[in-house]
Amino acid sequence: MSLIQLSTHLWVYEDTCNVYILKSGNQCLLIDTGSGAVVQHLADMGIKQVEWVLHTHHHRDQCWGTALVQTAGAKVAVPQYERHLFAETEAHWQTRRIYDNYNDTNTVFALSENVSVDAVLEDYGTFTWKEYEFRIIPAKGHTYGMVSLIAYVDGKRVAFTGDLMSRGGKLYQLHAMEFGYGDLLGVEFTMQSILALKKENVETAYPSHGAPITEVKADISALESRLEAVASLGGNRTSGKAGDGRAEAKLLRESRLQRITEHLLWAGPYTCSNFYIVLSGHGHAMLIDYGLASEGHLHVAPDHGSMKALRFVEHHLDQLRDDYEVRDIELVVPTHVHDDHVCGIPYLQQHYNTQCWALDCVAQVIADPSAWASTPCCYDKAIKVQRILRDGEAFHWRGFDFEIHYAPGQTEYHSVIVGNIDGKRVLFSGDNLFLFNPQAGGIEREIAIQTTVMRNSFQLEMHRRCASVMSALTPDLICPGHGELIAMDQSRTAEYIDYIERKEKILRDLVGEPADHFIDLFWARMLPYVSTAHPNDEVRYTIRIRNNLERTATYSARLLPPSGWITSCETESVTLRRGEHSELLLRAIAPSEEEPRRLITAEVLIDDVSQGPICEALISVVPH
Template identity: 30%
Template sequence: MGRPVRARRAPPAPRRPGRRDGPPRLGRGRRRDGARRARLRAPGRIRRLPRAARRARRRPRNDRDRRPLAGRLRHGRGRRRQVARPARVDRRAPRRGPQGSAVVEGVGCRGHPRGGVRAQRRGRTRHGRPRAPRLPRAPRGHRAAPARTRRPRCRRLQDRLHAARPERREPHRHRRRVGHRRRAPAARDDRDGRARDEAGRAARRARRASVVRRRVRHGAPQRRDRARRAPEARARDRPARDAPRHRVARAARAPRRHRPVAHARPRVVARLRGGAAALRRAGALLRRGDRQQRRAHRGRRPRARRRELARLPRGPGVSAAPREVARGVWLVPDTCNVYLIVADRPAEDGARTAIAIDFGAGAALDALPALGIDRITDVLMTHHHRDQAQGLPRAVDHGARIHVPPVEVDLFARVDEMWATRTLDNDYNVRQDRFSLLDPVPVHGTVPEYRWWTVGGVDVRPLPTPGHTVGSVSYLVHRDGERLAFTGDLIYAPGKVWSLAATQWSYTATEGPAMAVLSCHLLADERPDRLLPSHGDVMTDAVAALTLLAERMNAYVDSRRWHDWNLVDRLRNPYVPLTEHLLLNRSSLSCSYVLLSRTGEALLVDYGYDMTTGLPTGQDRASRRPWLASLPALKKQFGVTRISAVLATHYHDDHVAGMPLLRDVEGTEIWAPEHVAPVLADPWEHDLPCQWYEPIVADRSLPLGETVRWNEYEITVHDQPGHTLFAAAFEVEVDGVKVVFTGDQQENLGLPGERREILNYQYRNRFRLGDYVASAQLYRRIAPGLLLSGHWEPRTTDPAYLEYLLQAGANLDELHHELLPLDELDLGADGVLCRLYPYRAAAEPHSALDYRAVVRNPHASEADAVLTPVVPHGWAVEPSVARATLAPGEERELVFRVTTGDAVSRRNRLAIDVTIGELRLGQHVEAIVDVVVAERV
């Protein structure tokens, strides 16, 4: 090829008033039609500008060009050179920008494979020739009408633009808005005068196409709707042929409005290391549990959302009228939904009575005359929150009895203690226990969980459903063949809850939401027909609503964990067989074991927090939830007909918390070793950690060192101090394997020469030197094949491991002898030489309390012990001083009688000042006394 001929410049076209010279240019500086226009060469290439012109372009001409590079790219500036490629007809329809105006495809980053935008924007091809307006491709099978029946060219252009399908767009192409008041520049070729006329015609065609685009852009939705309808409907809606075109287009124009965020197309600023394209390719961080992830593709609207199971209800207004949701069941809108259930039979005095589930602010009392109800006999609370209970003082004045969940009784009857003792400074307890009543109310009793109960003439079954709060319950009621579930705030609507903040029981964990998942499945297993929540509307498809909420809440739990948590599998398969007749409950805290009998009965070893998802923050009663969530799986999978007994290895709450409920619901007997049973029966007697809140009276006390028989099994009880002074080990042979249940004595995971065995001792548990040597000798004498602990994996044993445990116990004693002055004074491992019993007590004003002080001589010789009691001002004590002479290592019990004062107060302190020989210990031990009125004892 020869040297291309440079085309001569044509004079600039005359400017029109009110019109700009053309669209914004893509270079660094502003392009003009004069000296800095690109010189055209042969059709194959556009020549680069001279060096002087390029330097002039780098200088910003005004403040607009001083913007950052990202800002200039946003407005279509930043390209310095374009390379023309062979002409290619683009028959696609013009794209529409954020406000519906026409856009040009191909405005992209530097080096985009489809260049030539500068020539397109100026109405010329890549070869510098005037460019015809882009037209959409005719649909397949289209045949052109005869020449005499064809409509004018501008009308045919409009029809073809109407038929364009905006879905056929390449999503990887960038786009840019084009102003419609632009004119194509005149041709630069002076070789023939006809070139200028051709340029003028091209400019007029471009203006006509721009006008058509403006008329089309607002009527697309209406046209799409008409296209989907029947032909006769489209013919009826077609405008008259003789109607003016501009009026028809204006009438069909939809009102201008902002686009929804879900339908907005993001404007690409720059492609930096993948940029927006990488974001579009990125998948979702988390997927919804109830449906596949929705993705919004460029150029398309997001896929339609899956229809919910029910329309989201509007919350009832305070002024809304009561309505009957079932026969004799009235919903009274208040600060929460209050449900009045009318008794089937009138009271003895002929009155028409009802019970209330939750009470709100007390609006139910105002609605009684309109409903034909004479009085409310009982109020059943689902949980302790103030929006459920703030009207309870009105209920008490009305004469109604208050029944509350057993876990949350203190937040009703003794909520003043919570307000007095709740930590406020540096508070990491995020539970909503402060969303409780401001003052206590008298409580008639707690609801019997899991059992049918007749209250106020209505049969009700309370079920534990923790989630919204730790102690939440739901109530099942049968009415006209339907099973109604009053769920409190467990669920608000299908798949939704009233509050997620209430489910956060600790600072970073997910105990509450996980419990809500389990509660939804357990309540769905009861097959309720309708759900009646405290907030929200009544739900008719109860099982589907609960299942949807469980799936969504499980996804929420997984979003705050490193790995997914299959809570459904945890609920349905909590038991792992160790042998044919020995099971491990992997869902409980601590580990609970099941011994299966040929008779179909089962015996449990320890039963603390069943089906737990973690322990919430705090140690108050309302923070601990025992329940029986794993028992349905035990009965269904292993054919258990009755749980006849449960053994306690020691007194700690994580081993015994569920025993009282198990006895109340299943009729299970509680068996405890003879030195553990008194601690369970009177938790205030000893100053010990980890005791349950209420007394647990054992049904059978097991003597130490003896064997008891249960069905075909013989169980031997061994004293096992170490982890605590009050602990025992149980020996039993199951399926030919000798098994020892060790409680929390040690972790049973040590490997000689590889991993050290951790001995689990605590000093307040009354740990003594020599305890672990004694327990290791016990294991070596029994020679078990399997050691089962309270918190760690089962351990098969061999003689080497048993010998290793003995060596670990000896090393522990040696360390204490090296660190403590035991050769001079036998202070013991915990350093306590005097103890006072009971440690806690409650008494009325001016009442007497008897205390026992047990003192031990730490000297190697005989010594005199002097004990002086110290009591609050206004109290009396006898004797004022107690003396005793003690032999070396001897313990002696001394008795004191304390008389309380007249002031009612809690946590009064008294102490014993101890001197043994020349050892002055001072106020060595204390005790706590609550002085209360008779009703609060």
């Protein structure tokens, strides 16, 4: 961490974010605080008092040291639309939805404990301190309520832009563009914000991460082009206008099961999440997925936040019995972990004694959803997995041969299942493939595309692996998790692979290098995510780390528990080569009295450089 003078009265302290120090006499104003370590260096600059802290946005790397700065007498001003994530963040964590969660806004990086707020930074208002007047403009994109602060400093018109963009016309983090599940609405928001910034005619923009932006208009123009390229990919909603995906079906009655082949059925494209039935011909059935009956059950609309968890309602099983003489639903194999595909499995196990077989990475999540609840769309009921399958493993069911393959596409915890059924090579692809007409890039027809959800642990290699698996398996027919069946041939497979390569090039160009370091939301993950403890219990957490850098690096972590908890403050470390992953074990002692749900965080360091308290988990202390 270093202190750099930018102009006569402006410095930057490089911490978990850039902390900007604006000096007037022996007093100063800070833009964001990082870890708060900046206060140790102010006396050397002749500063006796921090009068104000202005925050660009609410993320922990920006403000986890604010309480420390407040103890020295500083006042705090925060964005108007994020005040609750400072002053009422404990309530945010006590009430935040966990399961069946399709809200992908990155409020998961909010503070763990309340911070008192002295003023709000109102959109299009001003904040005056000493001889400086800050114009406040919305900078929606990286977060919903982020602001940019425009001021004259040492004769230049400058902007403090938070994480709106970084030098070279790049985004700081791609996953922050996701607001609703699978959309990229942040692309539209960011475009609006950078065009507004361009009108301000600032000479230099000071971002929260990275070097100052000195070619402001040129970098904004470069980012405009990159955002347009992302929107041209299609398949992700990048603006307030819905795309050209399949039309919503409004059916009042349960859809009828349809034959694909003699021994293979599905419920048609108007179920919420396709499930498939393999028939033995002798009264037995094997299901691939079993989730929701219709899209109305998904509750991603405004009522979603008021629901505690997804509610499964039994469907289509009467048809299996009455129309296809199925008496034994013997086996279900889920393609991936999402609740809309697995929420019917506990019902099958309870009422039909159905066995569940699953790929190892899928099994670990559905068997222990509370541990993995930071992953979107976890179902809140644990599913017992009777057989754990490995990548590439063959399995047999009543005359049919199948293989299961790891295919981390829409989510990291995903498989595809291929089998030979009635003379066809059929691949059950889960949420990986959809037909879509991008209507861009010279394409005016439906092609097979790979869906992207940033919060599903997206990494660039995931889609490359899917393309490799698809190319190797050469299916005749794709049975997708949503939408119509997809007939496959070499031409359509080539289009699919080309789409993935084009997408990777566009996304890689949008962020810095190494790209996955700025794309992968879960390069550090804390397990278990949701847990309970008794007073004075020892609580253990595992920090899972993967090295996305292009070099060997040492990763360290330490717990930052809420007040009343006891921790040794010891740091655990591991050295990882490029692409390697490992785990760190951390411990804390719960307080002596019960507590409602609280946030506990872990600070992660790379080669002794703090990245801030980027990992989080939720814990309640309950009586014995």
